[in-house]
Amino acid sequence: MQQGAESKEQGVRRGSRWAVPTTSNLKFQVNRGLHRFAVLTAGATFVLIFMGGLVTSTGSGLAVPDWPLSFGQVFPPMVGGVLYEHGHRMMAALVGLLTTILAVWIYLRDPRGWVRGLGVAALMAIILQGLLGGLTVLLLLPTPVSVAHACLAQGFFCLTVALAVFTGPGWRERYGSVGKQENRGPRAVSPTPPRSRPPLLSLTQWGALTTAVIYIQLILGAVMRHMGAGLAIPDFPLAYGRLVPPLESEAIFVHFLHRLGALLVTLCVVWTFLRVARHHRQGPVLLRPASLLVVLLVIQVTLGAFTIWTLKAVLPTTAHVAVGAALLATSLVLTLRAHRLPASPKFATNLGFVSSKEVPA
Numbered sequence: 001m002q003q004g005a006e007s008k009e010q011g012v013r014r015g016s017r018w019a020v021p022t023t024s025n026l027k028f029q030v031n032r033g034l035h036r037f038a039v040l041t042a043g044a045t046f047v048l049i050f051m052g053g054l055v056t057s058t059g060s061g062l063a064v065p066d067w068p069l070s071f072g073q074v075f076p077p078m079v080g081g082v083l084y085e086h087g088h089r090m091m092a093a094l095v096g097l098l099t100t101i102l103a104v105w106i107y108l109r110d111p112r113g114w115v116r117g118l119g120v121a122a123l124m125a126i127i128l129q130g131l132l133g134g135l136t137v138l139l140l141l142p143t144p145v146s147v148a149h150a151c152l153a154q155g156f157f158c159l160t161v162a163l164a165v166f167t168g169p170g171w172r173e174r175y176g177s178v179g180k181q182e183n184r185g186p187r188a189v190s191p192t193p194p195r196s197r198p199p200l201l202s203l204t205q206w207g208a209l210t211t212a213v214i215y216i217q218l219i220l221g222a223v224m225r226h227m228g229a230g231l232a233i234p235d236f237p238l239a240y241g242r243l244v245p246p247l248e249s250e251a252i253f254v255h256f257l258h259r260l261g262a263l264l265v266t267l268c269v270v271w272t273f274l275r276v277a278r279h280h281r282q283g284p285v286l287l288r289p290a291s292l293l294v295v296l297l298v299i300q301v302t303l304g305a306f307t308i309w310t311l312k313a314v315l316p317t318t319a320h321v322a323v324g325a326a327l328l329a330t331s332l333v334l335t336l337r338a339h340r341l342p343a344s345p346k347f348a349t350n351l352g353f354v355s356s357k358e359v360p361a
């Protein structure tokens, strides 16, 4: 066991297939079981978001009037809306359990204090999320509480996805074999002569901005959904047959903002993709999430259109919530990967940018 670890480490030093050589990333060993468990927790959270969307889409939010029990029982008869509402509670309990195990596992096994802190933050977030869910039911679905519940759901999902990234081998190995590097700010090593005019934002900063814009769009979606403004503008792609609808009510205003938000998200995603396709097309590390972003965006806009054309049929409306979460998570993964790309001369050696003689031992 010990010998295996040593030979792996020697492999790292020689720059073999194990990892890009660096002293800092030797500080933690990837625990594959822990990583897989983090991926499982993120996957279960995605299913939970879909099930939460089903509760609202089917109008089952108050199908079970009490909390934390359901009709005073742990497992009531699953009839009508109870199936969705209680099913959502069951899935939430499972995610709560998974998160608790994940946080404890990380705390015991991961030496990085900031990752342990994130594990604890995820645990706090799922507890708060459960309380908000219960409060929503007990207070008869007040809009601010329902919106907070929807937004924290997406934030919690981001935490689980980030934990899956941080515990993975890619993070440890700094996504070793990537293609041509983009200008990434002061730490960057460029394989080509420096540009005359570096981009205003590094890819990491741009990715973070795109992720934030998508998150704001999700908040707008949640506000619109919970204030019942989903059909406040009944036609699409036009709005009341015009480009700009008469902004006569709050509902129309929020709905129109969501459509403008979709435009902004589209611009950010397309720009991210073009940038990655131009500077990182050799390796899949960034190209894969960037391409996935574009595919998800097309699906998301189509689902948004069908939500309106079908007068909020359950399936397209619920899928619209879930794909929104997938867009957010994909953008986050791309951002984290861009941040973690090799940036010091040591990494550049591995990528063939700098002669190994130039690298201090």
Ligand code: HEM
Residues within 6 Å of the ligand: 056, 057, 150, 151, 214, 217, 218, 221, 222, 223, 224, 225, 226, 228, 229, 230, 231, 236, 258, 259, 261, 262, 263, 265, 266, 297, 300, 301, 303, 304, 305, 307, 308, 312, 317, 320, 321, 324, 325, 327
């Ligand atoms: C392109 C990026 C988009 C994203 C990320 C996005 C995301 C979302 C999310 C997450 C929700 C639900 C929020 C929640 O309940 O928690 C939502 C609601 C909604 N979205 Fe979008 N959306 C996008 C584009 C569009 C487009 C182009 C349309 C078409 C008009 C649209 C129409 C709607 C409608 C009608 C609802 C409310 C559904 C209801 O009342 O049940 N969305 N959106």
